[in-house]
Amino acid sequence: MSQAVIANLVAELGPVWQARHEAELCDRPRRRSVGAGAKYKLVFVDRLLAMLVHLRHGVTHDVLACWFGVDRSTVTRAVGEIRPLLAEHGCRIAPGLRLRALADVIAHLGATGQTGIIDATEIRVRRPAANRPGRNRFVSGKSRMNAMKALVVTDDHGRVLFCGEVRAGSVADITQARDAGLVDLLANTIHLKILADAGYQGLGAQTCGQVVTPPRKRRGKHLEHLQWLMAHHEQARFAHSSRRMPVEHGIAHLKNWRTLARHHSRRDHLPDTIRAVAALLSDQQLAHTIQLLTLPAGRAA
Incomplete structure (x- = not known):
């Protein structure tokens, strides 16, 4: 920094x-x-x-x-x-403007007309002690390790707008988004687009199409129809994943902070740690953007 x-x-x-x-x-x-x-x-x-x-x-x-x-x-x-x-402290996206909650992010995206990208990232944590209730609650079904997952929202440039709503690793991505109140927040917006992966399929119908997920796989009765559907399906999924690439870059920047590569401290400290890293990363990204804008055209190129 x-x-x-x-x-x-x-x-x-x-x-x-x-x-x-x-x-x-x-x-x-x-x-x-x-x-x-x-x-x-x-x-x-x-x-x-x-x-x-x-x-x-x-x-x-x-x-x-x-x-x-x-x-x-x-x-x-x-x-x-x-x-x-x-x-x-919240995520700083402009001088004097910080986003501290998911509601602030949705309001900002709706006011500016930007496209948001949402995803969940898992952070490995310590396994609870033996013979304690809920010991398997942190086992992730995807990575098969003890983890906690955070909800990450970025803009189409990969700048982190929000990171929080931490849940145990066994919680599904769509359940985490629903518990965070995303469906209720999008009910008060119009023409807002949020790109998500296949783990959020089902939110599109609940949000009037504001949450955009990759198309579902379709099947045809005839071989020629099936081949055309498969090619069209793969092309659509590839285009959608290409548009979602900035959120992967944002998550990678978060994981560059060693404390989020694997959390060795108490699990109840992880939510504040994630939000603290997101706030510091947003400050760093904004300072870098301002520095590039202030450089002469020749040096910036």
């Missing part, structure tokens, strides 16, 4: 962290005045940098504690404080 992106994060999140810290000190009963007692060994900038290194490279808390010269519990507390701030 560039220095400009990190500086913007410090400027935007620093006052929020300070306000929450002061509110926490004032809410609980105290025997000493506010500001007394031990001081934090890590200032906010160091806490933010420790969180960024942890998300980007998957560095453990023990290693971060050695780098910053503090105890491991200090790093763990810092990560626990910064992770929710980044998760609530």
